[in-house]
Amino acid sequence: xxxxxxxxxxxxxxxxxxxxxxxxxxxxxxxxxxxxxxxxxxxxxxxxxxxxxxxxxxxxxxxxxxxxxxxxxxxxxxxxxxxxxxxxxxxxxxxxxxxxxxxxxxxxxxxxxxxxxxxxxxxxxxxxxxxxxxxxxxxxxxxxxxxxxxxxxxxxxxxxxxxxxxxxxxxxxxxxxxxxxxxxxxxxxxxxxxxxxxxxxxxxxxxxxxxxxxxxxxxxxxxxxxxxxxxxxxxxxxxxxxxxxxxxxxxxxxxxxxxxxxxxxxxxxxxxxxx
Numbered sequence: 001x002x003x004x005x006x007x008x009x010x011x012x013x014x015x016x017x018x019x020x021x022x023x024x025x026x027x028x029x030x031x032x033x034x035x036x037x038x039x040x041x042x043x044x045x046x047x048x049x050x051x052x053x054x055x056x057x058x059x060x061x062x063x064x065x066x067x068x069x070x071x072x073x074x075x076x077x078x079x080x081x082x083x084x085x086x087x088x089x090x091x092x093x094x095x096x097x098x099x100x101x102x103x104x105x106x107x108x109x110x111x112x113x114x115x116x117x118x119x120x121x122x123x124x125x126x127x128x129x130x131x132x133x134x135x136x137x138x139x140x141x142x143x144x145x146x147x148x149x150x151x152x153x154x155x156x157x158x159x160x161x162x163x164x165x166x167x168x169x170x171x172x173x174x175x176x177x178x179x180x181x182x183x184x185x186x187x188x189x190x191x192x193x194x195x196x197x198x199x200x201x202x203x204x205x206x207x208x209x210x211x212x213x214x215x216x217x218x219x220x221x222x223x224x225x226x227x228x229x230x231x232x233x234x235x236x237x238x239x240x241x242x243x244x245x246x247x248x249x250x251x252x253x254x255x256x257x258x259x260x261x262x263x264x265x266x267x268x269x270x271x272x273x274x275x
């Protein structure tokens with residue numbers, strides 16, 4: 001039924017290679033369960049494959065098969081809480097298969113739009129979602145930050161201090177960026193692939209700075225985009241700057257094997273720490 005791209009899923013975690021090899025069988029089972037007919041070529045991201053399908057009544061949808069870990073395990077719960085409000089609608093879910101049946105959106109994201117328009121759309125989503133409380137099942141921010149010789153001590157210390165800020169319990173999508181908002185029919189733009197966290201809305205700012213980084217003109221451009229995001233989302237700039245600093249340093253340590261991402265995270269961390 002599907003052909004998985006070579007190498008997909010091999011670096012996701014222990015057992016991910018065998019999971020990737022099982023995806024054709026999982027897709028067959030999910031299509032049989034929901035009486036789906038494939039309706040287009042397979043697509044994939046980093047940790048999931050997506051198959052356009054038709055439901056038994058002919059309506060279009062997509063079947064998403066996801067590698068389940070601590071970041072993705074509560075995606076179905078988050079989508080139920082969003083309930084289609086600015087987010088893709090969850091039609092059904094099978095936890096045993098790691099399968100989500102979702103409303104079909106167009107393959108056109110905010111990454112293809114002017115950044116000012118994109119920030120306005122995402123700011124609107126942030127405002128709409130700020131009243132949704134995260135249930136106890138959703139993971140909370142821990143604040144842990146390991147030492148690493150590649151990161152200057154002053155930035156590590158500043159990021160640790162920023163991470164002591166009291167954290168709220170709003171349902172936050174910590175991976176809300178331009179490519180994860182697609183054009184829809186029910187609403188002009190809808191969020192996909194939430195990575196839910198219980199925290200502050202301001203925790204979600206970093207991906208909007210890190211993505212499309214090359215479109216900014218140095219630190220002035222970085223500051224201008226940061227303030228535009230805070231204004232659009234009605235965010236607290238001080239809280240947002242603290243969480244940008246903490247997350248930028250955390251991501252810096254995670255991506256040390258990627259020279260481009262390392263430079264981006266280091267620049268954002270230095271700006272956020274006023275270093």
